[in-house]
Amino acid sequence: MSMLCPSCNGDTRVLESRAAEGGAAVRRRRECTECGRRFTTFERREREPLFVRKRDGRREPFDREKLARGLLRAAYKRPVDPGDVDRLVTRIEAEIEASGGELAAEQVGERALAGLRELDRIAYLQFAAVYRGFDDPSEFTRELRSLGVAPPGEAEPAGGQEPPANGPRIPSEARG
Numbered sequence: 001m002s003m004l005c006p007s008c009n010g011d012t013r014v015l016e017s018r019a020a021e022g023g024a025a026v027r028r029r030r031e032c033t034e035c036g037r038r039f040t041t042f043e044r045r046e047r048e049p050l051f052v053r054k055r056d057g058r059r060e061p062f063d064r065e066k067l068a069r070g071l072l073r074a075a076y077k078r079p080v081d082p083g084d085v086d087r088l089v090t091r092i093e094a095e096i097e098a099s100g101g102e103l104a105a106e107q108v109g110e111r112a113l114a115g116l117r118e119l120d121r122i123a124y125l126q127f128a129a130v131y132r133g134f135d136d137p138s139e140f141t142r143e144l145r146s147l148g149v150a151p152p153g154e155a156e157p158a159g160g161q162e163p164p165a166n167g168p169r170i171p172s173e174a175r176g
């Protein structure tokens with residue numbers, strides 16, 4: 001559906017479209033094809049309440065601030081752009097909306113994990129540790145090692161293997 005010119009009611013064409021509010025809105029620069037008047041429209045989708053379905057069947061309102069806080073906490077001291085976290089939350093929000101306004105909590109969590117993994121693998125693991133609640137701490141350690149990262153409190157990434165006795169010694173500072 002086209003937007004009509006506020007001056008002459010003529011048809012307008014879009015000169016430029018730009019995402020606003022982190023993708024929640026679109027700002028369009030338009031020009032009337034009849035009288036040439038230029039104006040700007042602002043398109044924002046109507047907000048429907050979104051819900052997260054818990055394992056026990058309860059529905060909770062989707063709290064985008066809470067999700068963003070959890071993700072930012074996991075990304076603490078990691079090179080993660082808060083804008084990227086915001087975009088991730090917006091993407092998840094859009095998916096809940098696309099699923100009819102409700103999504104299972106596990107699916108929200110898995111999407112958050114997958115998105116965070118793209119941004120920063122350590123932040124992802126920290127989020128996973130809280131979200132999935134690694135029962136066994138060694139599981140977390142194993143995941144860290146699989147990424148080539150020394151778990152906290154360990155100096156060496158590869159864990160305890162002595163180099164061959166006659167092989168060259170690599171000073172540990174020079175590694176990893």
Ligand SMILES: [Zn+2]
Pocket residue numbers: 005006007008009010032033034035036037
């Ligand atoms: Zn016009």
